[in-house]
Amino acid sequence: MRRTILHLVLVFLMVVGYSGVLLAHGLNSDPELFPVFRWSLFSKVPNQVETNYGIRLLEVHGEPLAWGVYFEQSGGFGLNYSSPDASVLTQAIGAATTPGREKILADRLALFEDRFLADAAPVRYELVRRKYDVIDRYFCDCYISEEVLGEFRVE
Amino acid sequence: MVIRAFYAMSLMFTVMEMNRWLDLRDSSVINPQWPAAWIDASSPRGHIDLILGLFLVGSLSAALWPTYRSFRSLYFVGLLQYMAVKNGFGKVNHDFHMWLWASGLFVALPTSKMLRTPTARVRHSVLSVVWAVQVISLFFYTLTGLWKLAHAFKAIAASRPSAFDLNAFSLIVADRLMETSQRAILGDFLVRNSFPGWVLFTGTIYLESFALLAVLRPRLHRLWGGGLILFHLGTQLVMGFTFIPAFAFLGLFFLCSPFAPDRSSAREVVADLPGVLLVIRWWRRRAETASSVAVSS
Structure with a gap:
């Protein structure tokens, strides 16, 4: 049980860490900080x-x-x-x-x-x-x- | 088995990538990503050859002996270096991104000695790493969905076309196909007909945004894996491009998810869909309130 909780915490920290790096680097900064990609793909709809x-x-x-x-x-x-x-x-x-x-x-x-x-x-x-x-x-x-x-x- | 298949496919992708190697070796101007910043930019060929060699040896050895942590590490380092070079020409491509993170996480699998005599604890560790791979990969899809939602709300606030508009997908498809002068099987149709595109795009936003929730509900693993595979098939049909490794990745880790129950009824799966449970609970509460009001009156 303790091991399961440890694994859950580690996975949670991985997601939080990834998000933290994204935020620290700047969500809109270019270029992206390899290999922490933003994953903003086809998010913006072009104007007419x-x-x-x-x-x-x-x-x-x-x-x-x-x-x-x-x-x-x-x-x-x-x-x-x-x-x-x-x-x-x-x-x-x-x-x-x-x-x-x-x-x-x-x-x-x-x-x-x-x-x-x-x-x-x-x-x-x-x-x-x-x-x-x-x-x-x-x-x-x-x-x-x-x-x-x-x-x-x-x- | 999933891990052995992962490394066998890794070797297959390495061989498929070899078509690009001649161009890479001929590059005289390169701005590699930081892991390969050690490359001599004035004369990169020797160092690029070294990276390609490392990548090939890593892929081959991990495919043959995936239980050895040293070979899994070698493959991870090789892939990281290769991607740092391949993405060193002004644009970062995302096709092998999930593969890279999975190979990094697989370094944490138990050692070969432990894997030879797998105890319950070792099996548990293996499953934990596989689950971590599922989480990080679907987290990426969730990020993609959230970006679409964030930009949609921002666009609405600025009175610009948003992802919720009926012709949003037609504009996206037209813009993409023009920029690359590509033709796609369904491209013309969706530029001319907004409504089917709106349905597909809205469905994609739902699938992507709630992907991380789906990983927490094993009954949804196969459905989400299949849905995301259809999404990648759709980008090929509509925009003329796709991430080939994503098909293998989603097939391995979601269609063949070790956590998905062998059988689950359609009703159970539907009840697990994000949002559906909320609606069911709200409906039940509403019905209970109505019946208690009827009894008291």
Whole structure:
């Protein structure tokens, strides 16, 4: 009986400890404290009209494209275009465009270029902030507005 | 048996992960999680090779000799290091998270000597560790559900779309599929038709939020295991992705739960559902009050 109670207490402490680490690290802090994940998955419902960031390719393998192609639509170039990691990293890059975060921006761009663009080098691309209606964009791939934040090149 | 199956599946997942190893070895820029912060970031290949070797040896030895604590520890350290590297590219994935915590807890299983001649006390210890694995894994699902509820109430307070809105799931599915340019079998259908999505999403929030309660009610283990497996199947059908290890994990620890009774009636299971018992008690109290009022009058 005493052993059962001890085990129950240990399991309870494990759950409390996990929650404590989450709270101490900050529930909304980014990045998460590995391996204590928040488990906030698909918690936020997008607004009908959303704004996010995209990587738009302008030149692939040194060849200029007739029109810019967003990375998530670049399947024809043999890139890992459907990677959720690429999408998350792109948003992290966009979040680092605020003044005073230049070093973080450079690190994240280098990570993206190495992991997702290296196979298409030399590449020229731009970082775009885009505003869209979620359902409209799903069906017509159209945007309300697109603003270029910067242009970059990978040799 | 559950533990042997766990380590056999661990080896299977390690082999499945090998497809990614070439890309990992070719990485020249990496920002590993803290357990692998010792890696030389300027030239990571040698250290990544070492981690991959450790992970493979740990997986193989734990699958062959799972009763040895040293091999279980080796697998845990290998998996921790591997995940620290694999998640060192700007995003943390959660597919092996439950597996990692289970392997960490399994280090606490009794030693091989004790397991060879299992007394009642040793069996009790083994079951306690298995129960701890069940608790921590369903706690993660509960966290996911509570986050959805917290964000829903926050959104309502801010007059923004919340998880309770009829078109909430359509918006989530559309946004997700666009960001990855993926197609999913039921994706288009649920973007166009809000109501089935609302039913599925509300059911998921219930299943996730009360998961921790379900672990305390053994009659619900198989139901919750099956429900969560259906949820993971649903993410594949609707959003084009899923956590493959979760199927094996839920199957092992909940469909094959050592605590679940061999037989239980549907009525007992329904009465155990979170919220149902509360409603039954409230209903009975109401009926008793009504009958006592009738008698006194």
